[in-house]
Amino acid sequence: MNIQTKFCSLGAVAASLLAGLPAHAQDGLIQNPTVEQMAGMVDKGDTTWMLISSVLVLMMAIPALALFYGGLVRTKNMLSLLMQVFVIVAVCAVMWVMVGYSLAFTSGSPFIGGLSKAMLAGVGTGTYAATFSNNVYIPEYAFVIFQMTFACITPALIVGAFAERIKFWPLILFCVGWSLLAYYPTAHMVWFWAGPDFLSVPEYAGDMGLLWGWGALDFAGGTVVHINAGIAGLVGCIIVGKRVGFNKEPMPPHSLTLTMVGASLLWVGWFGFNAGSNLEANGLAALAFLNTFVATAAAALSWVLVEQLRHGRPSLLGAVTGAVAGLVAVTPAAGFASPGGALLLGLVVSPVCYLFVSAVKKRFGYDDSLDVFGVHGVGGIIGAIGTGILADPSLGGQGWYDYTVFPAVAGAYDMGAQVLTQIKAVSVTVIWSGVVSLVLFSIIKLVFGLRPSADDERQGLDQTAHRESAYNY
């Protein structure tokens, strides 16, 4: 029995299963199935959806994130941002196949998995990954690919915090170390579990990541992806230091056109990220899709309205920044909140993020160039805590499912306790990512240095780090 890749955040269960509840021990459901039995529990629609979603998430990194970030820097650093994001995706893809998947999604400790699936050992066309429904599986390769795209985009998110002033190879080295010490452990802690057909079997009882075991709800990666990256960005921009001329000379975005193109592609790609995280193509995937749509729209509007009140004019950069904040906030809530709840979450997240990127950043003087902390870190925290409120079935949320019984049943929802659990999960992520980032950045700074010379920085990283220009005309 070398299968059961186990995964998930609590709570999402297929509509087909719900139909069978509460009639106990539904006819025909198999507890602890064998690989041969799993082979008959795979749906081509689910498999297709996972492959499509994986493509969408890859598109979020390249070119969407690269363009979103690139448009925000000055012309002389455009290419460096594109290059950083592109190569980080390549490096993380290679690492995922070598060790990442195994460390994140095999049994081990509550903190990290083992190396039994290093180089994807034992994974084949005939092995399967669990979903959130009893007796529904997807090919394990599809799960490996889907999660691979997440592992690729998360470290790439960090680079916006110290854009325009980082050495290329030390940055890549950081991303390698951070994937090993922060991303894979967090993914394991939040998403690894034995699967709905196994958790109720004594042999697998307690076979789950730390935060999953606590009952933390994170549908698509609010903690694993956004808080994780946001904190790493904050630590990074402080250790790397401010850009030459920060607060003395203007550093306006060189192309809000490309930033808008990038943000729009992020929005589209995010449907793969959030609705794909359901692992099945069903009503819950559609709910996650809808929530992602409406929260993003609401957040774009509320950011623009804040600007209208504050500055008397709405800005394009504000609209797209609000949209990204909404996408970030709805990520953990996508499959848990009601559409109305997601709308509310979107309206709330933008004013708070606005406060961080305009006032808090100024007050403390850190140069988070592209607001990785202000948008992803802060938006992620609001989303994670908000999920604890919005998942409440009394507010139209999806609640959570108890997989320790077979078949799974809806668990009793305690909003106060859930919010507390969410805060604990956020705290673990903040501290874990913060400490790992602090140690890694400090060591790399000491050994290799993180910053180019001031002259190189003034000339721009495109020429000095890559001997290329983004534009030749």
Added chain:
Amino acid sequence: MKLIIAAIKPFKLEEVREALTAIGVRGMMVTEIKGFGSQSGHTEIYRGAEYAVNFVPKVRLEIVVSDALSDQVVATIQKTARTDKIGDGKIFVLDVEHAVRVRTGETDDDAL
């Protein structure tokens, strides 16, 4: 001959060109420039951060005309480029010593 240099608002360029052609100006040089005068820039706001933009985009015209046409050209530019708002620009008039048409070798007024 006079060299007339005018810095005007970019969106006025086409109007000025038409007006000058109508009074017989047969050529001009146009450059996109940045600069400041009494308008002295504006602020732009990106994610709540305000940037002072000290240099404002303008268009610089360079026109060489015969002495007889000079005053009329200056008056036409002044009238056409005017919006009554700060930042409408400036006009300077300089003497020109000599002019040559490259194709034919004609000189001075004949070269214009």
